[in-house]
Amino acid sequence: MDINQLKQTVSALLNPTKGILAADESSKTIQKRFDKIGLTSTPQTNLAYRSMLFTTPGVEQFLSGVILYDETIRQEIEGVSVPKYLENKGIIPGIKVDKGVVDFANFPAEKITEGLDGLRGRLEEYAQMGAKFAKWRAVITIGEEIPTQTCLEANAEVLARYAAITQNAGLVPIIEPEVIRGGSHTLEKCAQVTAQTLKAVFERINVHKVALEGLLLKTNMATAGEDNPKQATADEVAKATVDALLESVPKELPGVVFLSGGQSADMATDNLQAINNIGGPWQLSFSFARALQGEALEIWARSARGARRAGKEKNVPAAQKAFLEVTKKVSLARQGKLS
Numbered sequence: 001m002d003i004n005q006l007k008q009t010v011s012a013l014l015n016p017t018k019g020i021l022a023a024d025e026s027s028k029t030i031q032k033r034f035d036k037i038g039l040t041s042t043p044q045t046n047l048a049y050r051s052m053l054f055t056t057p058g059v060e061q062f063l064s065g066v067i068l069y070d071e072t073i074r075q076e077i078e079g080v081s082v083p084k085y086l087e088n089k090g091i092i093p094g095i096k097v098d099k100g101v102v103d104f105a106n107f108p109a110e111k112i113t114e115g116l117d118g119l120r121g122r123l124e125e126y127a128q129m130g131a132k133f134a135k136w137r138a139v140i141t142i143g144e145e146i147p148t149q150t151c152l153e154a155n156a157e158v159l160a161r162y163a164a165i166t167q168n169a170g171l172v173p174i175i176e177p178e179v180i181r182g183g184s185h186t187l188e189k190c191a192q193v194t195a196q197t198l199k200a201v202f203e204r205i206n207v208h209k210v211a212l213e214g215l216l217l218k219t220n221m222a223t224a225g226e227d228n229p230k231q232a233t234a235d236e237v238a239k240a241t242v243d244a245l246l247e248s249v250p251k252e253l254p255g256v257v258f259l260s261g262g263q264s265a266d267m268a269t270d271n272l273q274a275i276n277n278i279g280g281p282w283q284l285s286f287s288f289a290r291a292l293q294g295e296a297l298e299i300w301a302r303s304a305r306g307a308r309r310a311g312k313e314k315n316v317p318a319a320q321k322a323f324l325e326v327t328k329k330v331s332l333a334r335q336g337k338l339s
């Protein structure tokens with residue numbers, strides 16, 4: 001493991017004026033996003049859509065990295081491989097390496113993430129293709145009597161093993177334990193579960209001797225559940241989030257990149273700004289999927305839907321304009337500079 005190379009990647013990903021675009025939706029998830037706008041996901045439509053995002057002129061001012069899916073890392077844009085295309089633009093290519101979540105046996109309604117089998121070989125191939133960092137997502141659900149400590153510890157163990165294997169392969173691991181926003185729980189409950197989850201994760205990260213300086217945490221903000229009519233203000237979310245992190249995340253970790261978790265673009269952006277206004281011992285950046293892509297996808301789809309020329313070209317400039325604007329706003333929030 002070349003720790004200096006890992007540190008270099010971490011520092012580039014944490015560029016103070018940029019953040020990460022998560023564009024690593026699995027085949028199932030991208031179909032779910034396309035369903036809402038009446039499109040069918042195929043490798044071709046997925047590439048047409050993602051090319052629209054990646055070729056947005058100027059977006060490299062606000063993006064340090066992009067997380068790709070296995071299908072996309074093997075595709076081409078303008079005659080070069082997608083990772084090469086991004087690299088030429090000054091954006092670091094990364095790759096989702098988990099194989100998704102399955103039911104956690106004996107623990108109804110809880111999930112465990114699969115994908116450790118064969119991981120070493122997959123990482124070797126992805127590294128050859130140009131990936132410099134990886135992502136693994138664990139899903140933690142809040143409900144009656146859940147999450148259980150058993151589920152938290154099982155996911156933490158798998159996250160730590162993935163992180164160790166990934167560092168040994170020369171890539172920076174992003175560990176993503178996501179406490180899901182679905183439900184009607186309070187802000188306080190989410191903050192408590194987030195801290196409990198992260199404590200379990202960093203306990204195993206330590207036991208597996210993962211180098212903190214070559215690691216990034218991607219996690220949720222502490223928010224009230226999406227069905228709770230009493231939503232917290234941005235300042236309340238920021239305080240609960242930073243307090244939960246201070247309680248559970250080692251100060252030596254270089255950075256935390258937040259997911260948007262189904263918040264609207266405005267909500268996720270305002271919350272990120274408030275979080276950066278408080279600050280902490282780590283860089284506090286973003287790795288959004290839905291909050292960055294939502295509006296652009298909607299605009300792009302308007303012409304793609306049912307149009308004979310698949311409309312992709314027609315609305316590309318308008319979709320790219322929206323994507324650039326939201327990415328710029330989120331990058332300003334990441335600096336606490338949104339007016």
Ligand code: 13P
Pocket residue numbers: 022137176259260261262287288289290291
């Ligand atoms: P959202 O920002 O849409 O939550 O997605 C982030 C992500 O990468 C989920 O794994």
